[in-house]
Amino acid sequence: MKARLAVAALGALLLLLLLLAGGALYGLNHLDEAAPPKPAALATPALLARGEYLSLVGNCMGCHTQRGGAPYAGGGAITTPFGDVYAPNLTPDAATGLGQWSESDFWAALHNGRSKDGRLLTPAFPYTNYALLTRDDADALFAYLQSLPAVSQPRPAHALRWPYNTQAAMALWRALYFRPAVYQNEPGRSAEWNRGAYLSQGLGHCSACHGTRNGLGAVLAGEEFAGGMLEALAWYAPSLHDPAEASVAAWSPQALRQWLKTGSSPEATALGPMSEVILGSTQHLSDADLAAMAAYLQSLPQFAVPAAQPKRPEPGLRELGRTLYADHCARCHGEHGEGVASAYPALAGSRSVQMQNPANLLRIIQRGGFAPATAGNPRPYGMPPFAGVLSDTEQAALASFVRNAWGNQAADVRPLDVLQLKPRRVN
Known part of the structure; x- marks a missing residue:
């Protein structure tokens, strides 16, 4: 029996190695179509404005700007289940940014997920989405990035675990899940x-x-x-x-x-x-x-998320939550969860409160609730965090109460659920 298990394990390992080798060969021998060389677009004010707009559509600063750092200079960590990936410098610095890149190099990164040196990029950079961009939009975005002040800021090395840090693994992933293709209009749609x-x-x-x-x-x-x-x-x-x-x-x-x-x-x-x-x-x-x-x-089709196995409720949890709600929440959200229009969200009937996955409700209890301060709503109301005030059991009790009060119906949240919902990175 043990011998058969050993043979099976060895076979699985050999299969994995063959797959990785095949992925590497795929990446080396089936290069994506090269971007056709073309003269650099003249950086007119209109082109730069278009590129800046596109950078906002893509929220490029969200990943490529460290908190308190220079815009687009990269360096911030993006935590994945496979390890940390660090966003690169997009400013035109010659040594650490895109200063030596061409429009075609940039297009290859967006459309094909390849760096200037041909290295396969990690899909934490969402080239699976960016491959849909038109070449004109990619060129406009590149022109805008080249117009930024150059900032010298090297990118830290990725901290991915083996084998996810290998080019063979990247090639295999691409072979399985990625085909570059510019977006094509869907016939019959406006x-x-x-x-x-x-x-x-x-x-x-x-x-x-x-x-x-x-x-x-x-x-x-x-x-x-x-x-x-x-x-x-x-x-x-x-x-x-x-x-x-x-x-x-x-x-x-x-x-x-x-x-x-x-x-x-x-x-x-x-x-x-x-x-x-x-x-x-x-x-x-x-x-x-x-x-x-x-x-x-x-227009997206509607269908329900498959229901999870119901969890056994914790005795007394909702009653404790009722007391906590009266002490900490009723002043803003109302005795009956009715909220205040344009200020404090109603909890009665709230989809966010009753979702099968209680993660967001728990994160709001823990971290507070802060709407974005936008031009159209520059001074939104906020909710303070309670992670330092309520224990895991109390957070579970409060969440369980509001998920089942005022006509709401959802599974109770257990203290273990709160314990398990710990972010991998403070952010």
């Missing part, structure tokens, strides 16, 4: 819808957070907007298909445009990572692009 799809699927890279991923970090086909756990931040990006989570099909187009522009609407308030997306990206969209994105997002 120009507005296709523009919204281009922005959402491409530079906006919505699926980078909202996609459901497999064990190798690839977004599952057909589940680009089905919801995904952001493990490093301990937040959940809800499904844009599920009416019980974040589908916006039933919203009015005006309410959705307002939410994307300001972070607040009669329907919801943006908190957590989505508030950062609105602050750094969608608030800057033109009215036409806001309408296009709204049209696309509202």
Whole structure:
């Protein structure tokens, strides 16, 4: 028996090595089509303005600017299940940035996921989305980045675990999950819808957070907007298909445009990572692009997230939560969870409160709730954090109470759930 197990284990190891070798050969012998050489575009004011706009659509600063650091100079860590990846310097510094890059080099990175030296880039850089960009948009974005002040700031080495830190593993991943292709308009859809799809699927890279991923970090086909756990931040990006989570099909187009522009609407308030997306990206969209994105997002098909196995409720948890709510929450959110319009969100009937995955409710209790301070809503109301006030058991009790009060219906949250929901990186 032991001999058979040893043989099976050896066979599995040999298969893995063959797959890795095959992936390496694929990467070396099946190079993506080279970008055709072309003269650099004249950096006119119109081209630079377009490139700056595109950099905001993609929220490039969100990853490529360290807190308190120079814009676009990189250096910040992006934590993944496979280790830390560090964002590179996008300024035109010759030694540490893009100063020696050409438009074609930049296009190869966006469209093919390859660096200037031919090295395969980690898919933590969402080239699977950026591959959809047109060459003209890539060139405009590059022209804008080249116009920035050069900043000397080397990128720290990635801290990925083996074998994810090897080019063979990158090549195998690409062979399995990546085919570069510029976005093609969908026949039968309006120009507005296709523009919204281009922005959402491409530079906006919505699926980078909202996609459901497999064990190798690839977004599952057909589940680009089905919801995904952001493990490093301990937040959940809800499904844009599920009416019980974040589908916006039933919203009015005006309410959705307002939410994307300001972070607040009669329907919801943006908190957590989505508030950062609105602050750094969608608030800057033109009215036409806001309408296009709204049209696309509202057209997504609706289906429910599969229900999880119900958990046994903890005795007395909701009663403790009732007391905690009266002490800490009722003053703002109301005795009956009704909230205050344009100030404090209602908890009664809230999708965020009742979602099957309680991660976001717990993170708001722990970290507080802060809507983005946008041009359209410059002084939003905020909620203080309670992580230093409430124990894990008390956080679970409070969450369980609000998920089952005033007509809400959701599974209780256990203290173990709170304990397990610890971010991998303080952010």
